[in-house]
Amino acid sequence: MWSQYVADNFGLHWVYVLIVEGLGPLLAPRGWRQMVAQLSQQPDNQLRRIGGCLVVAGAVIAYVFAR
Incomplete structure (x- = not known):
């Protein structure tokens, strides 16, 4: 069920990220x-x-939202 939800809405998820x-x-x-x-000055581990x-x-x- 979870994998089907992600597969069906993959493009929409990328829209939200953008x-x-x-x-x-x-x-x-x-x-x-x-x-x-400031972030570019942080060490790799940070x-x-x-x-x-x-x-x-x-x-x-x-x-939580998928439940």
Whole structure:
């Protein structure tokens, strides 16, 4: 059931990602640029930790909404 839901809505999920990713530069370009500059200065391990937390948070949220 879960895999069928993801397969049926794969394109729609990417649309949501693009919308959310575009909000930062659209609404606060200066702040977004500063955030990206700060992130680019972080060590690789810190970025991996941030990325891992985002992946886990996204998976948990997807699981909750899919129930």
